[in-house]
Amino acid sequence: MSTPSSPTRSISADALAAAAERRTRELPAQPSAAQMAAQHERRQAFRRLIDPGILRPNSKEQAVASLKILLTLAENLLREPENPKFQQFKPTNTTIKNNLVNPKGTLEYAIEIHVQLGNQVKNFQPYYTWNPRRIEDLRTGTAILKEFVDLENERAERAARSKVDQKAVAAAVKLAYMDDRKSKQLHDEREKDRRTARAAALARQAELRESTPTTTRNSESPPRTTRMPGSGHTLSSPPPYDEGSDESEDA
Structure with a gap:
């Protein structure tokens, strides 16, 4: 029994083209060259607000602290843009005053991410508030802040490791120096002990020589052997005297 074969479905070229067009429309729109140039210029403007805008007129410690406060405020707004707690803050707050109001250049950066003073007043106290309609500037400004803060954190970590x-x-050099000093001290002590022992031995020998009597020293010395001069030949007896020879000589 043969199974019926499933009919093959042919896809027309028009259907393929329509599907490709739908996928293309679903993709996010790519920015044009002009838009990319404008975004680059905007990022550069934020970078100039930091350097030299904030870094040059303030001390390094103050500039880094201000950048971190700005980054915290910006990240809070990006994370919870509808939270009124992050949308406004008082300029009289100690942290805000010391790191955002008093340092030079920090308020200018806050204004560029559309945090402005005076939009709201409560109990005769003006508040800094954020304009949520310019969230793209907030994103760009936050990215540049994070770029500088991360770079400074890396530098601080390298400096700490160094x-x-x-x-x-x-510490290693000091330990080696201490070891050398201890070794030298031990060597000097050994040399001192050897010199002391040598001097004591010489002193005992001198004391023994002085305390020993002269006669004792002489008696203890081995007897000297007296040798006669000469080569050691023995003398032979003279020849017998011949009287006859004398008489013949007289005659």
């Missing part, structure tokens, strides 16, 4: 390494090297 400082730790320098301390470790200094």
Whole structure:
């Protein structure tokens, strides 16, 4: 029994083209060259607000602290843009005053991400408020802030590691120096003990020589052997005297 074959469905070229067009429309629109140039210029403007705008007129510590406060405010707004707690803050707040109001250049950056003073007044106190209609500027400004803060954090970490390494090297050098001093001290003590022992031995020998009597020293010395001069030949007896020879000589 044969099974019926399923009919093949042919897809027309028009259907394929329509499907491709639908997928193209679903893709996010790519920015044009002019839009990309405008975005680049906007990012550069935010970078100039930080350097030299904030970094140059303030101390390094103050500039970094201000950038971190600005980044915290911006990230809170991006995370919860509808939260009124993050949409406004008082300029009399100690942290805001010391790191946002008093330092130079920080308020200018806040204004660029559309945080402005005086939009709301409560109990005769003006508040800084954020304009949610310009969220793209907030995103761009937050990205540039994070770029600078991350870079500064990396520098601080490298400096801390370098400082730790320098301390470790200094400790190792100091330990080696102490070891050398201890070794030299032990060597000097051994040399001193040897010199002391040698001097004591010489002193005992001198004391023994002085306390020993001269006669004792002489008696203890081995007897000297007296040798006669000469080569050691023995003398032979003279020849017998011949009287006859003398008489013949007289005659």
